[in-house]
Each structure stands twice: as C-alpha cells, then as structure tokens.
Amino acid sequence: MSDDPPDVLGRVLDADVDEDLLRALGTREQRYTLYHLLDHERVTLSELADVLAGWRATTESRVTTGADRSSLRIALYHNHLPQLASAGLVDFDATELVVDRSPLSAEEREIVEAAYLSEHWTGEPVTP
Amino acid sequence: MTLADFVADVAKRRKTIVVYASDGAPDVAAHFESRNVTVERKSLAPGGPDGFVVLRDEDGFVGAFGIDKFAELLDPPLFRPTYRTDVSEPWRSLYEILDNTLFASFGRRQLLGATREIENRAWRIGAGTLRVGFQSVDALAAQVNVYRRLAEQTDLSIHAFVDAGDEAVPVPDGVELFRSEGTEIGDFWFLVYDAAGDPLNACALLAEERSPGIYYGFWTYDEDRVAALSTYLRDGHE
Numbered sequence A: 001m002s003d004d005p006p007d008v009l010g011r012v013l014d015a016d017v018d019e020d021l022l023r024a025l026g027t028r029e030q031r032y033t034l035y036h037l038l039d040h041e042r043v044t045l046s047e048l049a050d051v052l053a054g055w056r057a058t059t060e061s062r063v064t065t066g067a068d069r070s071s072l073r074i075a076l077y078h079n080h081l082p083q084l085a086s087a088g089l090v091d092f093d094a095t096e097l098v099v100d101r102s103p104l105s106a107e108e109r110e111i112v113e114a115a116y117l118s119e120h121w122t123g124e125p126v127t128p
Numbered sequence B: 001m002t003l004a005d006f007v008a009d010v011a012k013r014r015k016t017i018v019v020y021a022s023d024g025a026p027d028v029a030a031h032f033e034s035r036n037v038t039v040e041r042k043s044l045a046p047g048g049p050d051g052f053v054v055l056r057d058e059d060g061f062v063g064a065f066g067i068d069k070f071a072e073l074l075d076p077p078l079f080r081p082t083y084r085t086d087v088s089e090p091w092r093s094l095y096e097i098l099d100n101t102l103f104a105s106f107g108r109r110q111l112l113g114a115t116r117e118i119e120n121r122a123w124r125i126g127a128g129t130l131r132v133g134f135q136s137v138d139a140l141a142a143q144v145n146v147y148r149r150l151a152e153q154t155d156l157s158i159h160a161f162v163d164a165g166d167e168a169v170p171v172p173d174g175v176e177l178f179r180s181e182g183t184e185i186g187d188f189w190f191l192v193y194d195a196a197g198d199p200l201n202a203c204a205l206l207a208e209e210r211s212p213g214i215y216y217g218f219w220t221y222d223e224d225r226v227a228a229l230s231t232y233l234r235d236g237h238e
Helices: A008-014 A019-025 A028-039 A045-059 A066-086 A106-122 B003-012 B028-032 B067-074 B089-099 B108-125 B137-142 B144-153 B223-237
Strands: A042-044 A090-093 A098-101 B015-021 B037-043 B052-057 B060-066 B100-106 B129-134 B157-163 B175-180 B188-193 B203-211 B214-220
Touching: A019 A028, A019 A066, A019 A106, A028 A045, A028 A066, A028 A090, A028 A098, A028 A106, A042 A045, A045 A066, A045 A098, A045 B015, A045 B052, A045 B060, A045 B067, A066 A090, A066 B060, B003 B100, B003 B203, B003 B214, B003 B223, B015 B028, B015 B089, B028 B037, B028 B067, B052 B067, B052 B089, B060 B067, B060 B089, B089 B100, B100 B108, B108 B129, B108 B144, B108 B188, B108 B203, B108 B214, B129 B137, B129 B223, B137 B144, B137 B157, B144 B157, B144 B175, B157 B223, B188 B214, B188 B223, B203 B223
Parallel strands: B015 B037, B129 B157, B157 B175
Antiparallel strands: A042 A098, A090 A098, B015 B052, B052 B060, B100 B214, B129 B188, B188 B203, B203 B214
16 A cells, blocks of 8 residues: 555546536545445445444544434435435435445546545544 | 343343454454354455444344454453443443353363352452352362362352252351252352452353253353342342
C-alpha cells in the first residue's frame, strides 16, 4: 500500500461521472453499501444493516448497539436503498429484502474502489 | 430447578460472533474456540477501513465492535469492570461469553485442572464459602489432603456434598459434610466458590458425567451465576 491516499477527488473531477454516483458517495450509508458490494454480489438487508453498524463502530471508535443498527436498517430500507436503486447503482428487492450489485461501468467501479481505499484517510471524524 | 437446568441454561445462551475482516487481518476469532459461541468469518475487500466484529444472539443483532478494540479487549489480563450493571448491553453480552466456558466432553484430567484453579483461588482469597460435590466416598477420600490443608490454612467455610449411603466418610476437621443418596449429587462434579462476595473472584465449575469418565458442563466467572448456584445448593442440599 502506498503512503499517500489515492487521489479520488482528482479522478472524479477528471472523469465525466454520473452525479448519482457522486451523491451516493457523499452519503455515508450509501457509500458503505457500495463498498460492501465490491466484495459481495448479493447481500440481505439484515446483513447490510449489520455491516453498516460494524463500520460505524470502527469509524466512530465505539460499540454500536441494537438501537444503532435498527435505525440504520430503517434508513436503508426507506431511504438509502431506494435512492441507490433509482440511480441504478444497486438492485433492491423490497419484498425479499435482498440487495444485488448492479453492473457498474469500469470507471464507476474504479471510483468506488478508490474511495474505499482512501477511507482510511478521509474517514468520518471520530466522535467520543 | 436442578443442577442439569444450570447447565442447560448456559448451553442455550449460545451466541454467534461474525468476524468481518480482509484476508491477513489478525484472527480474533481464535480466542473464542473454547467458548460457548459460534464463529463465522466474512470477507471484506482488502485495503479499506478496518474490519469489525458483530455479536448476535437468538434474538438477532446485539452489538458491533471495531476489530482493534475487540483485539485489545482479548489481550490478557482480560479487562473486567467491577460494576457490570453500568455496562451497556453489547459489553454485557461479550462478558457473558468470556465469563462462561461450556465444554462438551472433558475427561477427569481436564476437569482436575479447572478444579485446581478454583481451589487455588479459594486458598489465595482464604475467605467465603466453597461448596464441593463428590460423586462418591472414594472421590472425596482421594482429595482429603487437599481439603485438610484448605481447612487448616484458611478461614474458608468448606461444604462437601457426597453421594453416600451409610458408609463412613473421611472428612477433615473444618469441613462440613452434607450426604445424600441417589440424588443428582452423584451425577455431578462441582465446585462453587463465592469468594466472600468479591465479584472478581467468584467462580464455579459444574460438570455432569454423561458417560463413564466423560463430562459435559461449564465453568464460569459470572458472579450472578455463582450466587445462584450457591443459593441452590444451600437451599436444596444443605
């Protein structure tokens, strides 16, 4: 791994990137959903809520509870997943509660990967 | 309530730990091999934020811990808060896993190791009540010297429970004997030490001989469970 963060901003500014992807990357829950789908083609809503609660524990240096996870699950279901789905970035089955990865263009995938790799340096501020 | 119910209660509290980590991350799950817990491992793409651990029970999600914090916690000596009621739910559940070790098939040699640990602890603290179960008069006879020394050198109250009929039972001075015949006492190997109310030193071992020489049960450092066992033995067998 190099010592410098990948230049995500530079890539994004240089590329003609869909605004929906930028908006998704600017929202923590949606960004982390796209991260998880980098390594998994299909994920249940339940597991995705676990994963977001897990990453929140990591980025905020605290233990996340059932209440955290429950509010994340609700926000995913009502807000973030429908937005990602209408942007064509995921496929969300609201009946089966399953999220499938949508085929991203090579450039879109590269941007999501770059954002993922840079998360160490640009992560959310630590709150006590 | 029976001694078997105490074992069943620990067994049914089995939890699941799901470790999300990229390849090559430290294996925190290894700490849990002997615990009453199911470990699952799930992958994360390499190079991103640190992984995490999700704790689940039969009702679902309990809590999530950053993997660094989790690994820190598992470095011995294990951090144990004194006042557990102040601790939030995910921590309580994690301590419950760390406090209770369930074993499925221990032989006498392994049980003797855990037994010595409890006896040594009782000897060091030197106060409180130690309740010990012997499945037979012979089993007690084999340990008479250990208990003579404990009775002579400490202020412990030692209560020995023995499955015995009319035969003579060798009991050192200072050890109080409670005999019964054909009850559950004959099926269990146990030690319950209340550490005179010190929550950090209370401990117990409870093992049922399910086939000859093979034991199923648990040991625990959970002071509430130790207190419940002490009360149960006092009310039911003393």
